[in-house]
Amino acid sequence: MAKNLFEKIWDAHEVDKDLIYIDLHLVHEVTSPQAFDGLRLSERGVRRPDKTLATADHNVPTDGTPTARLIADELSRKQVEALEANCEEFGIPLYSLGSERRGIVHVIGPELGVTQPGMTIVCGDSHTSTHGAFGALAFGIGTSEVEHVLATQCLVQRRPKSMRINYAGELGFGVTAKDLILATIGRLGVGRMQGYAVEYAGEAIRALSMENRMTICNMTIEGGGRAGMVAPDEKTFEYIKGRPGVPDDFDAAVQRWSALPTDEGASFDKEIDVDAPAISPMVTWGTTPGMVVQVTDRVPDPNAMDSPADREAAERALAYMDLQAGTPITDIPLDRIFIGSCTNSRISDLREAAGLLDGKKIASSLRGMVVPGSQQVKAQAEEEGLHEVFQSAGFEWRESGCSACLGMNPDILQPGERCASTSNRNFEGRQGAGGRTHLVSPKMAAAAAVEGRFVDIRDWS
Amino acid sequence: MDPIEVIEGPVAVLDRNDVDTDQIMPKQFLKRVEKTGYGEFLFYDWFRSGEIELDAHPILVAGRNFGSGSSREHAVWGLKDYGFDAVIAPSFSDIFYSNCTKNGLLPVILDEEHCKAVASAGEARIDLDDQTVNCAGGVFQFEIDEDIKHRLTNGLDDVAMTLERGAKIDEFEGAGKADAGPVTTSL
Numbered sequence: 001m002a003k004n005l006f007e008k009i010w011d012a013h014e015v016d017k018d019l020i021y022i023d024l025h026l027v028h029e030v031t032s033p034q035a036f037d038g039l040r041l042s043e044r045g046v047r048r049p050d051k052t053l054a055t056a057d058h059n060v061p062t063d064g065t066p067t068a069r070l071i072a073d074e075l076s077r078k079q080v081e082a083l084e085a086n087c088e089e090f091g092i093p094l095y096s097l098g099s100e101r102r103g104i105v106h107v108i109g110p111e112l113g114v115t116q117p118g119m120t121i122v123c124g125d126s127h128t129s130t131h132g133a134f135g136a137l138a139f140g141i142g143t144s145e146v147e148h149v150l151a152t153q154c155l156v157q158r159r160p161k162s163m164r165i166n167y168a169g170e171l172g173f174g175v176t177a178k179d180l181i182l183a184t185i186g187r188l189g190v191g192r193m194q195g196y197a198v199e200y201a202g203e204a205i206r207a208l209s210m211e212n213r214m215t216i217c218n219m220t221i222e223g224g225g226r227a228g229m230v231a232p233d234e235k236t237f238e239y240i241k242g243r244p245g246v247p248d249d250f251d252a253a254v255q256r257w258s259a260l261p262t263d264e265g266a267s268f269d270k271e272i273d274v275d276a277p278a279i280s281p282m283v284t285w286g287t288t289p290g291m292v293v294q295v296t297d298r299v300p301d302p303n304a305m306d307s308p309a310d311r312e313a314a315e316r317a318l319a320y321m322d323l324q325a326g327t328p329i330t331d332i333p334l335d336r337i338f339i340g341s342c343t344n345s346r347i348s349d350l351r352e353a354a355g356l357l358d359g360k361k362i363a364s365s366l367r368g369m370v371v372p373g374s375q376q377v378k379a380q381a382e383e384e385g386l387h388e389v390f391q392s393a394g395f396e397w398r399e400s401g402c403s404a405c406l407g408m409n410p411d412i413l414q415p416g417e418r419c420a421s422t423s424n425r426n427f428e429g430r431q432g433a434g435g436r437t438h439l440v441s442p443k444m445a446a447a448a449a450v451e452g453r454f455v456d457i458r459d460w461s
Numbered sequence: 462m463d464p465i466e467v468i469e470g471p472v473a474v475l476d477r478n479d480v481d482t483d484q485i486m487p488k489q490f491l492k493r494v495e496k497t498g499y500g501e502f503l504f505y506d507w508f509r510s511g512e513i514e515l516d517a518h519p520i521l522v523a524g525r526n527f528g529s530g531s532s533r534e535h536a537v538w539g540l541k542d543y544g545f546d547a548v549i550a551p552s553f554s555d556i557f558y559s560n561c562t563k564n565g566l567l568p569v570i571l572d573e574e575h576c577k578a579v580a581s582a583g584e585a586r587i588d589l590d591d592q593t594v595n596c597a598g599g600v601f602q603f604e605i606d607e608d609i610k611h612r613l614t615n616g617l618d619d620v621a622m623t624l625e626r627g628a629k630i631d632e633f634e635g636a637g638k639a640d641a642g643p644v645t646t647s648l
Contacts, residue, residue, distance in 0.1 A: 030491050121640050144564065152627075194552060406488050
């Protein structure tokens with residue numbers, strides 16, 4: 001019987017009814033301490049430390065603090081030290097502060113080659129969907145489930161439904177993967193993917209780099225989706241080749257992975273078609289990623305919305321964002337620029353942003369920050385001289401981490417500050433209490449930094 | 462986890478859609494390494510700014526897509542610790558729903574109209590065995606996965622239950638089905 005990509009992976013990992021085997025469990029400092037405590041309380045061990053990998057990313061400072069014990073914030077320090085102690089106790093490999101392999105958990109998995117097609121991957125973080133870009137089934141779990149996977153290497157899970165979104169045609173000039181996924185969420189809303197494993201397919205997806213595919217899968221959770229996936233192809237294999245985690249017999253692995261793409265004639269519970277050339281650069285105006293418009297649009301008028309609930313939500317969002325309905329998006333002035341996060345902090349993201357900044361200065365009213373996704377991305381960028389481009393333009397060049405995406409470390413917005421951010425969530429207070437976030441692509445963020453307001457990247461130079 | 466049979470009493474109402482876990486439990490409280498004591502941080506910014514008020518009733522009625530965003534289980538620990546034993550909403554984010562069921566916070570999905578009826582009634586009685594919500598506005602049936610229901614009604618520990626299926630896991634690994642992935646300990 002013809003099967004889709006999701007079904008092939010699910011079926012190969014079903015241990016028992018509603019119990020699936022996990023090939024890789026990624027762990028970080030914020031959602032794991034209580035899970036390790038649970039193991040100790042019930043005198044249980046970690047079943048497969050060799051399928052578990054940990055890093056410190058969520059609340060580490062990005063100022064070059066070299067080791068956990070020197071983290072200034074006491075609670076952050078305790079949490080990272082707890083991770084180090086837990087990994088030591090249970091024999092789990094860890095890349096903590098000081099390691100060249102440290103970075104955002106969803107950046108280092110692919111970078112180390114431990115993210116591979118056909119795998120099941122979980123992590124106590126909703127953006128685990130990122131790894132689906134390799135044709136893996138990857139999703140976020142809660143702390144109780146982290147404990148469960150540590151103890152059993154399995155997860156109790158009801159089989160999600162499957163959805164395929166087909167993107168016909170190619171993206172236009174200046175339009176990126178970030179715009180594609182924002183436009184998709186804008187159209188479907190933040191709940192329509194709930195309960196689904198979503199496969200992104202079609203010409204526009206095939207044309208994207210692995211990094212771009214990761215951006216798309218990453219934000220699946222913002223549409224409510226359980227997992228985002230892209231079928232593996234030559235680009236996938238090329239990306240993985242030579243990385244530390246790849247199988248010894250790479251050719252045999254490629255042969256196995258080549259059987260993963262959705263079979264001709266396989267069905268999905270839902271299919272959606274999107275016209276890729278019609279997508280424009282996008283900017284969020286509100287407090288969910290679904291509150292998004294084209295850069296050429298104006299801030300929407302709540303009174304024009306049909307449902308009373310949408311109207312009220314839009315009114316609240318505009319009040320929080322301090323925006324007036326009808327204001328052109330390109331008239332919105334900015335205080336901060338953040339280039340980073342598991343959505344857009346990989347080397348290609350930094351190249352795209354730096355490519356627009358060469359020889360330019362960011363607006364004097366702005367503070368701009370670039371936070372590479374990992375120490376390896378940072379090293380690569382420095383080898384290419386990208387840090388000099390950013391620094392000459394007036395950006396701060398930081399160490400890697402989740403940073404201002406969720407504001408657990410000192411890199412936060414001040415109340416009232418307005419930020420163009422390449423991250424994934426514009427929720428109230430996400431980047432700092434009272435902070436106002438507009439989600440955009442790295443190119444849009446770079447151009448906005450120079451102008452001090454949003455610009456349409458397609459006619460800007 | 463205490464077994465759940467019936468949850469009844471007054472309801473608190475949060476009439477908003479897409480309430481994300483960043484609002485329910487802001488990031489600054491995620492640095493704690495404990496599992497308890499999160500109730501005082503619930504809806505930290507919204508409570509302190511006077512944006513919303515919620516009494517610590519046994520039942521919370523919320524809008525659609527409740528608990529969206531971050532997977533932080535701290536949000537569920539906060540709701541439970543604050544005093545809620547059940548949340549009724551038209552839909553929940555997948556991860557949040559699952560987190561609820563691991564902590565004895567009963568997630569109940571009712572359509573929008575019935576949520577409104579429960580909210581207006583002001584009090585309700587949820588019977589997990591019958592899968593009903595009973596209030597002045599009527600008796601409404603809700604769906605819940607049989608296994609989840611079984612675990613909640615008996616207050617069972619997920620890990621212990623899976624370990625009972627340990628032979629199946631051994632068999633899976635023994636058949637070489639778990640060998641394809643990377644070995645993280647030898648990178």
